[in-house]
Amino acid sequence: MTGLVQNAIDALALGSLYALTALGIGLIFGVMRLINFAHGDLIMIGGYALIVPSSAAAAVAFIGAWPAPAMVAAIVFIVMLFALACERLAFRPLRRANPSVLLITSFALSFFLEHLVVMIYGGRVKAVSIWPELLEVLPISGVRIPYLQIVTIGVTIGLLVLLVLFLKRTPMGIQMRAASEDFSTARLLGVRANRVIAVAFAISGLLAAVVSLLYVSQVGALTYSMGIPLVLFAFVATVVGGMGSLTGAVLGGFVVGIASVVLQVALPVAMRPDRDVFVYGLILLILLMRPSGLVKVKSIEEKV
């Protein structure tokens, strides 16, 4: 029983990170049909912003040493700024391009950002510790649940509720949903394209910053390619959930998180290192059985 509870919490915490990442990708896909490969690198930049820019081997905390509220605000601000800069410099000129061109541009952008960080910080792994007290274990007998997992799940639920309220209740949120449904009609009805897309990137940056803080507190290390596994699993989540659906992205994120933990427990020990083969394989399985993903979106189907 305790094992089950522990696995469930593990799955939810991991799924939360994937869901938040997939949501950041899904928001932008909705408004401009861009699958943003560079989203993982925004997460990475949020991590590196915590330390003093230098290529020295030992990392010195910079923003990471600030009190928690100031640190969170600063990281969110920096990552949002990067997200908006990416939109303005790389994606806005390509707004009329087809989704494949956008995808490959974001792939190039991802390499650009990663090697920008390598140039400034060097390519070595850096240790960084924020909120070490969160890694302590909840004092409940039998289960080993770090506070961080509870915080991760709580923050995710909070953000999801806020995002739903934003999309359903605010004028900007309604405009964003309209733009996802049919961008050109929405523009004809007075939705401002630049503003909606910029807001989508800003929210995506916010989500990346939150994932960044949660992920860095968990792993305690920085590498320039640390965003890649997150973004790849989030891609799996978006496809599994159904491209273009935000509900699908969240659902897909939790499916990937749960599948990872279930496989970790259920696979024979010898096969456990191969867990990710099966997680990636989820994509092929879902696409074979249900090509449009778990949640089907009408506006995504190509029109003749």
Added chain:
Amino acid sequence: MAGPGQRDLILRLPVVGLRVFWTPIVLSLGMLVIVLAVWASGDTVLALAVTAALIRAVMVIGLYIFIGNSGVLAFGHATFMMVGAYGVAWLTLRPFNKSFALQLPEFLAAHQYPMLPSAIAAALLAAIVAFVVGIPIMRLSGIAAAIATLAVLGMFKTFYSNWSEWTLGAATMPGIPIYVDMWIALAWVVVALFAAYIYQRSKYGLALRASREDEFAARAAGINIPRQRLVAFVLSAFFMGIGGVLEAHYLGTIAVKNFWLTITFILLAMLIVGGQRSLTGALVGVVVISTLIEILNSLEAGMNVGIAVLSVPIGAQELTIAGLMIIILVFRPDGIMGGREVPWPFGKVGRIVRDPGAVEAEHDPLRRGVAQRDGAP
């Protein structure tokens, strides 16, 4: 006895052949000139760099066969390089090296097979893998297909880096015989160029290119798009496999981590910068990016320019290539060549075979520009 018309045709046959294969002939000669120049200069360091670039050329041509003809983006082709490279290692490592750390079946463990048949067998293995994973993926279009190929890359990378008995896991596998020089790499570039060109001019290639221009029209014309894509995918994987084989016999070592996103990025950058819509574009991209990489490499090492030593920090190489790629995508999405092949300079010879895309576009004023840029001979 041959009639006057037939005799005429026989006399013209070499010219028509030259006309039909003009693009791969010119491109092969271009590569030959580069190789001859480097060989004559006797610069062995440069020869190594040119060999590496020629191996990249085989890979980019492989990538082009699928992406260029189908218009579907694929991120998973490093998988086929990896399958080819490890395949050839299993065949050509000396039994002493194999017994050292690998646990292979008897027919592999006890023998060392000859190089050329091993290369082809390893590339065929890559093609078979492509056939199997291609069956589900080729039904998808656009970005769903691109992400699915990325998932395949993730699957195989994870699998190979844990399959210690056969691959040494994440460790580097040493001791692969080194025999690939400039000339062998050049020979494979020529083979790849002709194969890619014959394919794109064949009925399969033309059908796939038609589906690239307009998926719905092509389907309405009776083209089985998933099947045509699968043909290109398998052929493409064969040459990616050859690319991996050449890399293994050039470096002498292979490691799973080298078949991941960096090589995927560099090969895609070459294809995009040169122009993904033509074979000429693919090769031009290899030449341009390889030259750039060479210059940046020497800058990273510190280049002596008269009075000062110019140097750039580590990471500048990828940064520059990524920046160039974004600029090309924004300002010239069809790359340097813009879909053109090598133009035929001698006027009209023989019957002109047209690209179906071009014929269709003639009736569609909006699309005329696209077909002209395609420049089918």
